[in-house]
Amino acid sequence: MIIEAYTVLKLKEANFIDGDVWWTNNSPARIMVDNLTYEGHKFLDNIRDDKVWKDTKTILSKFSSVSLNFVSSVASDVISRLIQKQLGLN
Known part of the structure; x- marks a missing residue:
């Protein structure tokens, strides 16, 4: 406990x-x-999509230890890259 x-x-x-x-x-x-909180909801929204979570875990697996804020930041970056790819901006 x-x-x-x-x-x-x-x-x-x-x-x-x-x-x-x-x-x-x-x-x-x-x-x-x-x-x-708003930050808690934002974190869950960032990792909700299976592809985003899978890609985030792949990136994070290269590190032995990461903070929850870093996980959230990486997930946000993964989402940004996926959006840019969908819009043909990359």
């Missing part, structure tokens, strides 16, 4: 979710996630 509490706190700190963790005796007593 401590890992879940840490994850909620970090996602909140990164502005992906609204939520909180209440502690009792140095242990998480209650974890609550209220909703996704």
Whole structure:
């Protein structure tokens, strides 16, 4: 439960979710996630399409570790390239 509490706190700190963790005796007593923020929705929208997600994972597989913001940025770049290709701009 401590890992879940840490994850909620970090996602909140990164502005992906609204939520909180209440502690009792140095242990998480209650974890609550209220909703996704605009950034959280933007991230999910960026990776929703299967092709975008597949291409994003291919790019990210070249790195041993990446942040969630980097994942979102790469997915956004993948979408931009796909749009440019569709419009014949590349």
